[in-house]
Amino acid sequence: MTETISGRVVRPGAVVPGSVEVDGPTILDVTERGHPGDDIIVPGFVDLHCHGGGGHTFTRGDAEAARAAAAFHLRHGTTTTLASLVSSPYELMRDATAAYLPLVADGTIAGVHYEGPYLSHTRCGAQNPAFLRDPSLEELTALVELGEGAVRMVTVAPELPGALAAVEFLTGHGVVAALGHTDATYEQTLAGIAAGATVGTHLCNGMRPAHHREPGPIVALLDSPSIVCELVADGIHLHDGMLRFAAHAAGPDRTALVTDAMDAAGMPDGRYELGGQEVTVADRVARLARDGSIAGSTLTMDAAFRQAVGAGLDLPAAAEMAATTPARVLGLADEVGALEAGLRADLVVLAPDLTVKRVMRAGAWL
Template identity: 85%
Template sequence: MTEKISGRVVRPGAVVPGYVEVDGPTILSVSARDDAGDDIIVPGFVDLHCHGGGGHTFTLGDPAAARAAAAFHLRHGTTTMLASLVSSPYELMRDATAAYLPLVADGAIAGLHFEGPYLSHARCGAQNPAYLREPSLDELTALVKLGDGAIRMVTIAPELPGALAAVEFLAGSGVVAALGHTDATYEQTLAGVAAGATVGTHLFNGMRPAHHREPGPVVALLNSPSIVCELVADGIHLHDGMLRLAAQAAGPDRAALITDAMDAAGMPDGEYELGGQAVAVADRVARLVRDGSIAGSTLTMDEAFRRAVCAGLDLATASAMASTTPARALGLADQVGALEAGLRADLVVLGPDLTVRRVMRAGAWL
């Protein structure tokens, strides 16, 4: 049975009054129509980097909690997402991989992202320093074999001993290698790119700051045509002016909005936990109790989309950053990320104020 959803349809590079025709789980067509109404229709959001939400976390390897966290973000328009862990012992990484395989199989999550533990002590941010270590090909080989395609991304600091070999292994195994939580120089970062990295983890955050005589990882990643740069558009991780500058420098094809959300997203202020560390959340801001470091976010993708538009990006650019570009970064552009015939019928209907009215995933309304 077909259904037509009318409004201002946001397609790659354009906003067209019309309708999206859905046939079961698939987009059948997208057509123009003058009397489409004021709703704004965007592709379902794709979140590359999320640790939890709605009081539930991905970081402990609990499949029930993971399903609940994914369901929370789905209500905010995220129809495709990775379950991100923080730096952890190998045993937790192994057990979480095994526990989340059924969730990947039934589409609750698109895969796993290991943010660490192969990260810089100097730029660890809210990562637990007790779990940081040098990249291990033995660990990665075992995890990739166990995951059988479920591990989609691993963040590594490229300056660490063995990091370039790890990046090469991941890229050769069909896993996205991301560079982040790094004190690397410009040259060391470019070496990571040359080894096969294709994503920059939350650009600016957890990185050596840019300097005109030592550009560091920020400039190296922005300058690399093969790199998709993650941006946390919450007004806390990035000033709106820096968000706009980075988005314009990278362009919509190389900039991806992420939440980096923890379980406190959608929850009241209070005490939480991340990677075995106490976190205090006050007025939307999550910080480690021990040193005040920003500890993930309380963001959802619909909020990130609104923030990007309010920062001065047009609807088509913000939509590309929230859906099309991250889908391509994961190798899923032939399935999701745009309102095009033949793709999965994932879409979000927004009101004129960009708040979520309805969410469709695989042709089914929530």
């Protein structure tokens, strides 16, 4: 059964007044036509970095909570998401990976992202320092084998002992290696990139600041053609000027909007938990109770999209950063991430003010 959705269709590099024709779970065609209406149609969002939302978390290995978190973000237009853990004991990483295998199999999530525990103590941010440790090939081998393709990304600090070997192992086994929560020098960051890393985890946050005599990881990541830089576009993690600068410096094909959301996304202010640590949320901002460090976000991808456009990016660039580029990072560009014939019918219908009106995933309206 076919269906036609009309509006201003956001395609790579252009906004086309027209229609998306859907046949079952697949986009059949995108056509131009006059006066289609004011709705804006964008590809379903792809979130590389999400810890939870709607009062539910990905971080504890609870499959039902993970389903609920994915459903919450789906209502905000995220049709493809990774379930991100935080720094944890090996046993929790193992059990969570096993628990999430059925969710990967049925498409609820696209896979698992380990944000840690192989991170810098100096730049740990809201990561629990009690669980940080040097990269372990023994742990990674067991987890990757257990995941059978479900482990999609691992964030490491490249300056740690064994980090470069870990990056080489991950990339050699089809897992995206990301660099983040790092106090690395410029040269140490470049070594991680040379070893095969292809993502910078939430650029600028949890990183040694840039300096004109020691550029550090921020400049190394932005300036490396093989790296896609994650940007938490909530107006809190990044000033809009930095968001715009990073997007212009690297280009939308090398920048990806992410939420870094925790379970407090979509929930009232109050007390929450992340990685065994108390978090206080006030006026959208999540901070560790112990030291005030920013602790993830309360962001959704539709809000990130609006923030990017509000910062001065055009609709095609924002859509590329919210869908096309992250889909390519995951090796899913031939399945999702754009409004093109043959791809899965994942799309979001936005009102002129960029708020979500409807969400379609695999040809089915939410």
